[in-house]
Amino acid sequence: MSFDEDESRREAREHAREKRRRRHLERLGFENAQCIFCGEDDKVCLHLDHVDGQEFSDVVWPLCANCHAKRTHLQKDHPPKDAEPSDPLEKMGRMVEGLADYLEITVTRLREFGPILCAEAAARSPRKKRDGGKDERTAPPQ
Numbered sequence: 321m322s323f324d325e326d327e328s329r330r331e332a333r334e335h336a337r338e339k340r341r342r343r344h345l346e347r348l349g350f351e352n353a354q355c356i357f358c359g360e361d362d363k364v365c366l367h368l369d370h371v372d373g374q375e376f377s378d379v380v381w382p383l384c385a386n387c388h389a390k391r392t393h394l395q396k397d398h399p400p401k402d403a404e405p406s407d408p409l410e411k412m413g414r415m416v417e418g419l420a421d422y423l424e425i426t427v428t429r430l431r432e433f434g435p436i437l438c439a440e441a442a443a444r445s446p447r448k449k450r451d452g453g454k455d456e457r458t459a460p461p462q
Contacts, residue, residue: 360384
């Protein structure tokens, strides 16, 4: 195999990769998409999630594959689809269920970040520096 053939194959692979990337961006609908929960921005990992369910609305938000799997798992607890998708009450119910899923995932993330932020604040605290590095909340009673 000649150098020209190798170069030609490499260029063909790069062209195919770029074409896939462009198609994926078109499907997502915007250039700077990222998962609304974890911030993942690798376009290959992003999915579009129908907030109310695909039958009930075209409203979509970008989620990474992992967060989308968590969201799909939560949807398994939703009521069965007994009404027509066009029924306004059914649409509202699906929207409420979808938003509740988003809030549940958000609460989990917030519970992870809260202690991290509090620990960072404690490390920067002038109070901790004033009393010789002892945290008044954790100091043993005298």
